[in-house]
Amino acid sequence: MNQNKKEDNFMLSQIEDRIRQCEDHYMITTTGFLDMRQCTLAEGVCRKHRGLRYAFYGGYGDAERRMAVFFPDYVEFPGKDARAAAEGRLDGEPEDAAVRFFLENPEDDPLTVIRAVAPSGAAVSRKLTHRDYLGSLVGLGLKREMIGDILVRGDGADILAAKEIEEFLLFHYGKAGRASLELSAVPVSQLIVPEGARQEKSDTVASLRLDNVIASVFSTSRSGAADAVRGGLVFVNGLQVQKPDTPVKEGDRLVLRGKGKAVLKEVGGQTRKDRIFVRFDRFL
Template sequence: MEKDVLFKKRMTELSKKAYYRGILTFSDFLDLNEQTMLQSLSLKDTGVSVKLWGGYETAERQMAAFVPDAFCCEEDYPLSCLRIQPLNRKFSDKLTHRDYLGAILNLGIDRSKIGDILMEAESACVFCHTSMCDFLIEEICRIRHTSVKAERITEITDFPVPRREELSGTVASPRLDSIIALAFGTSRSSMLPFIEGGKVFVNGRNVVSNGYALKDGDIISVRGKGKFQFGTVTNKTKKDRYHVVLYKYC
């Protein structure tokens, strides 16, 4: 609880600084819990709006920009993207998201300075605070037994976006527990601990009701499982089941 209080105090201070100085202020990368807490703060009448960005539209970890109402310039987030890839792909290990993140954090970098990590076929793209960019390029040279190099992606238009695969199936009802069970190929009962344990987020907001009704286009994140977008209900079967389409992020 003390950690949550300190976080809210910090966000309020950034908001006040933006308002009184008439400048943009930015947070570090916020996880989904922190984004939910930020959205719960009463900042609407402070003369400051909050905008979130993590390098691409559906990023899970995002920075908050506190923008004074009179500010008319585009937000320039202190965010960079690095591509980390093996020096010799023929002899490289099969590296996972956990491998890349672990190697970065082992350098002593705080998790709040690192955004999403998007996996590619033989490399990974890491969103990070711009202040960490040169350090990572210099220091990240080995992951497990694989020698790697990091290069900065200089053009925002070249930033990666996550790959998605389409899934479809039938559910008894288009409610949260049924849909996430379909998305991750498991039972509704096995997903209940995730929902009740506060590990499920819809559009960045924590949802603890298994009967929550999803809307077309909702982004659902389940900690420890992954992320997907709810497409739509296409039709109802003769057995009164709902045929739905989902888009699972790879």
């Protein structure tokens, strides 16, 4: 058994353990942060537990690294989320149920935000990058599963992390690259999500198959898009999809690894040639 397979099996056994804890002790339980491929594996485990109420949560709707969160029956979700909760899976919308639940119940939130900024007037030789922040965090001996998305801005970054390491970070973390940082812990409700550059595009597609839409969004051939899907490079709403004929719908978030992200904003009517009008935002 290769190392990746061992790591996957260990992760899946941890997920089963968290599910049992939730059911046996009637409490909210979570995993560490998972990447998109790991979320897909976790989804497969969760679907085997009938009636399990769970979500993937990373602090904001478009998070790439997310925890699997398991909710006992006593947790109530308002409005339209109540029906989704009864059916099991809670995420899948841009502002999903878990984000809303933890905004309303911050005492239960398993995440914290470490805000890192360069002191005013400090000399910084270059703009710090995601790699600078992540490298310095890993250099503290932290496991990757304890760190979520790192949202970089011009003056610093907001670092999503497991709440259990908040005090450790505030005490031990103080430098990224060669730059010293001023740190503070802020609630997830105050998270700053940088406004990324985006390009709006309209097109027509033969159908709403995933490979058709990926080809249109990322300006590649349909055969190339299909190969990317089968190769595990395409994610829809944060989950890996490997069937090119999978249908997509308005509002879906699409990722082609190595090429970027997009949101299918609108599905319109058909043209005279029976093609379907689509409009999407591609994040550059």
